[in-house]
Amino acid sequence: MxxxxxxxxxxxxxxxxxxxxxxxxxxxxxxxxxxxNPALAVGVIVTDEQNRVCLIERGEEPRKGFWGLPAGFMEGDESAEEGAVRECLEETGLEVALDGLHAVYSYQHATRNTSGLLILYRAHIIGGEPRAGTDTTDVKFFAADEIDVGLLAFHTHREALEKWRAEFA
Ligand SMILES: [Zn+2]
Incomplete structure (x- = not known):
């Protein structure tokens, strides 16, 4: 408990x-x-005009130094879509427009006795410049064959990127 x-x-x-x-x-x-009840997390698979995916290097625990999709927890006064766009701006400096729901993943942190739901959207860039933001130490774009899944922080992000590779790369 x-x-x-x-x-x-x-x-x-x-x-x-x-x-x-x-x-x-x-x-x-x-x-x-x-x-x-599970925590609600939202995030984005952002691609540039060369169909490369934007990943962030995590500056905070858990999984500091590993890479992941821009994502974070929803605030109580926003929609899932608003939260996904906000988290992306905070973590990458990029303003994005959503292109649709990518996937929904449940996760469990057995060691911390918590669970959550991650909602991921696909998105494209409409403004801003990539820069490390809150909780992130680097922002880079990766072509589909450049993504090292061993460097990804979370299994949900690995599954999401494998699904993206199969469908859009
Ligand atoms: Zn009471």
Whole structure:
């Protein structure tokens, strides 16, 4: 159980079996049930006019020094599409327009007891200049045969790029 105290009243959380048969943290004081819903992440496969893919070198843990697609967690006041465009601008300096949904991936971090959903769009550049941004140390474009999947930070990004290679390279 990743949390010990109720986010609503600060009371102690205890594990109780709920109607659906799952053990869930429930507040012993106010009865609030803490649901461990997946985090929502959004990102983009951005290609340039030579059909090369934009990847970023990660400057932060987890997987610092590995490469990945521009992606990050959605804010509560934006759509998935807005979040994907925002994350790309923050991490690469590039303004992009989305071309459609690429794929959706579920992931689990067993060691950190978290899970998430990654929504990826394909996109093209409409402005800006590539530069390392927040949480990134480099931004580069790679042709399909230049991408070293061993240097990618996350298995979801590997799967997404393999799907892109099969369909668009
Ligand atoms: Zn409570």
């Amino acid at each position: 990743p949390f010990n105290f109720c986010p609503r009243c600060g009371g102690e959380l205890v594990l109780r079996e709920k109607d659906d048969g799952r053990l869930r943290p429930v507040c012993a004081r106010c009865g609030y049930t803490l649901y461990a």
